[in-house]
Amino acid sequence: MTAYGSQSAIIQMYRVAKRYGAKSALTDISLDIADNEFLFLSGPSGAGKTTLLKLLYLGETASEGQIIVDGLNLSRISRKRVPFLRRKFGIIFQDYKLIPTKNVYDNIALVVEAVGVERRSIKKMVNSLLRTVQMEDRSRAFPPSLSGGEQQRVAVARAIAGNPKIIVADEPTGSLDADSARVIMGLLKLYHRRGATVIIATHDTALIRQTGGRVILLNDGYLEVSTVIPKLRP
Amino acid sequence: MIYFTQKVLKDLKGNLFLNAVTVASTALSVLIFSAFALFFVNVGALANRWVEDARIMVYLNPDAEAETIARLGEAIKSIPDVRGLEFVPREAALQRFRAQLGSQGSLLDGIAENPLPDAYEVLVKVRSWSWDRIGPVAGKIGAMDGVDEVEYGQEWMGRFVNILNLLRLTLYGMGGLFFMGTVFFVANTIRLVLYSRREEIEIMRLVGASENFIKYPIYAQSLFLGMIGGILGLGILFQLYRLLEANVANTMSSSFFEIRFLPVEIAAAVFSGSLLVGWLGCYISLRKFLRS
Numbered sequence: 001m002t003a004y005g006s007q008s009a010i011i012q013m014y015r016v017a018k019r020y021g022a023k024s025a026l027t028d029i030s031l032d033i034a035d036n037e038f039l040f041l042s043g044p045s046g047a048g049k050t051t052l053l054k055l056l057y058l059g060e061t062a063s064e065g066q067i068i069v070d071g072l073n074l075s076r077i078s079r080k081r082v083p084f085l086r087r088k089f090g091i092i093f094q095d096y097k098l099i100p101t102k103n104v105y106d107n108i109a110l111v112v113e114a115v116g117v118e119r120r121s122i123k124k125m126v127n128s129l130l131r132t133v134q135m136e137d138r139s140r141a142f143p144p145s146l147s148g149g150e151q152q153r154v155a156v157a158r159a160i161a162g163n164p165k166i167i168v169a170d171e172p173t174g175s176l177d178a179d180s181a182r183v184i185m186g187l188l189k190l191y192h193r194r195g196a197t198v199i200i201a202t203h204d205t206a207l208i209r210q211t212g213g214r215v216i217l218l219n220d221g222y223l224e225v226s227t228v229i230p231k232l233r234p
Numbered sequence: 235m236i237y238f239t240q241k242v243l244k245d246l247k248g249n250l251f252l253n254a255v256t257v258a259s260t261a262l263s264v265l266i267f268s269a270f271a272l273f274f275v276n277v278g279a280l281a282n283r284w285v286e287d288a289r290i291m292v293y294l295n296p297d298a299e300a301e302t303i304a305r306l307g308e309a310i311k312s313i314p315d316v317r318g319l320e321f322v323p324r325e326a327a328l329q330r331f332r333a334q335l336g337s338q339g340s341l342l343d344g345i346a347e348n349p350l351p352d353a354y355e356v357l358v359k360v361r362s363w364s365w366d367r368i369g370p371v372a373g374k375i376g377a378m379d380g381v382d383e384v385e386y387g388q389e390w391m392g393r394f395v396n397i398l399n400l401l402r403l404t405l406y407g408m409g410g411l412f413f414m415g416t417v418f419f420v421a422n423t424i425r426l427v428l429y430s431r432r433e434e435i436e437i438m439r440l441v442g443a444s445e446n447f448i449k450y451p452i453y454a455q456s457l458f459l460g461m462i463g464g465i466l467g468l469g470i471l472f473q474l475y476r477l478l479e480a481n482v483a484n485t486m487s488s489s490f491f492e493i494r495f496l497p498v499e500i501a502a503a504v505f506s507g508s509l510l511v512g513w514l515g516c517y518i519s520l521r522k523f524l525r526s
């Protein structure tokens with residue numbers, strides 16, 4: 001069994017709403033996410049999955065309600081503390097968001113440096129991360145020259161570079177071949193075992209059944225179901 | 235140090251054109267301003283040579299007795315701004331005059347009596363910017379016992395010094411204008427660079443980079459551009475100066491008009507100015523950029 005519920009919540013959302021102008025993207029969401037949980041956010045396209053993730057790292061601010069992340073109340077946090085909040089996260093963006101003008105190595109080194117690792121350790125750390133995602137031989141390549149799967153792996157390496165408490169992945173397998181998807185999911189599970197809380201937004205139900213875990217189902221901005229799906233045994 | 239320079243260069247490579255524009259505009263401003271400063275420094279040096287040479291001629295009353303003359307000498311010497319004093323007897327004055335006339339000295343042969351009075355030649359501690367101090371000294375001496383008349387080239391020297399002061403003010407004004415203009419221009423090019431890097435900056439923020447972590451490299455890059463601009467501007471001026479110097483040395487053998495390069499302090503000030511241009515340009519553009 002997953003250990004959620006028995007552990008303290010690392011994320012708490014209470015009656016959260018997000019509107020874009022007149023359009024409601026999320027309505028009345030109350031949700032606790034336990035420390036070291038492995039959680040899926042599922043639901044059809046446009047359900048509000050990406051929006052919910054953005055609210056957590058203040059990529060967007062909630063229109064209503066309260067969000068607490070690892071003890072930080074997001075409605076009260078000062079601008080100066082936002083980077084501190086974001087460094088609790090490792091984010092794998094749906095569109096990867098790699099810096100196109102920096103090579104693979106520098107894209108990852110950026111985060112390693114930003115979290116304050118001392119300079120002589122940076123190279124070792126980045127190379128070890130690149131090895132983890134099996135991209136060490138492409139470290140000098142620029143993101144636009146990489147395939148989708150390769151970019152995704154770099155994005156994963158960057159997400160885990162700061163040793164985050166929470167890993168957030170938005171459709172991490174959406175545009176990948178089965179092989180790349182397996183590699184990515186394997187890495188996410190590895191970091192979950194090492195203690196990270198993992199939140200994956202996906203509309204891919206097959207992926208959920210392969211892995212198992214708690215599933216939050218969103219539909220048109222409403223939280224419909226929260227249930228635990230066991231791992232499918234092949 | 236090497237690590238930082240490498241990083242700065244790497245970041246600058248991405249916007250080669252705009253960064254080159256920043257360097258070029260800074261260099262051009264530095265060049266124009268310091269060329270004017272160079273001109274001023276040389277004219278000023280020339281003026282100082284003249285002014286330092288300036289002396290007050292104190293013509294003595296023909297009836298003055300030796301004792302009065304001696305006492306007058308002591309009194310003049312005790313004036314704080316006076317740095318030297320020489321008694322010129324009327325015979326010596328006449329000889330000097332004759333020497334000045336040169337080949338036409340025979341003109342004086344027809345004159346039966348020496349028309350010149352005894353005089354004191356007073357050297358005063360003045361420079362071109364403190365020329366004003368000579369007037370009161372001359373006034374004080376003029377009021378003393380046994381003095382008939384004082385003369386110190388007040389007319390033309392005063393005018394010359396006025397022009398020089400005007401030139402100095404113009405230089406300051408120009409410096410200010412060039413500085414502000416360049417800052418404004420550089421701020422705008424840096425803003426274009428920031429704009430072209432906005433995606434990168436946004437991503438850095440999303441992955442948790444602090445504002446300072448984002449800003450410091452941009453400051454480093456701007457300072458670096460200012461530094462290169464300063465070095466280039468001063469370097470080009472120095473080459474031009476050497477060319478000019480060589481030409482002057484060829485055509486004018488006189489040591490009277492000896493040009494020299496900017497003194498270290500002024501060159502350092504101009505260089506600091508170019509660094510400040512980079513820094514301020516960055517500060518202004520970042521403020522505008524980060525607000526939007």
Ligand SMILES: Nc1ncnc2c1ncn2[C@@H]1O[C@H](COP(=O)(O)OP(=O)(O)O)[C@@H](O)[C@H]1O
Pocket residue numbers: 020023024025043044045046047048049050051052
């Ligand atoms: N920046 C935005 N401006 C306006 N509407 C938005 C914006 N982002 C998302 N939406 C809307 O909010 C809803 C939820 O979007 P999103 O969270 O991206 O859904 P999902 O990730 O589940 O596909 C959609 O209807 C979408 O059109």
Ligand SMILES: [Mg+2]
Pocket residue numbers: 049050051094170
């Ligand atoms: Mg989405």
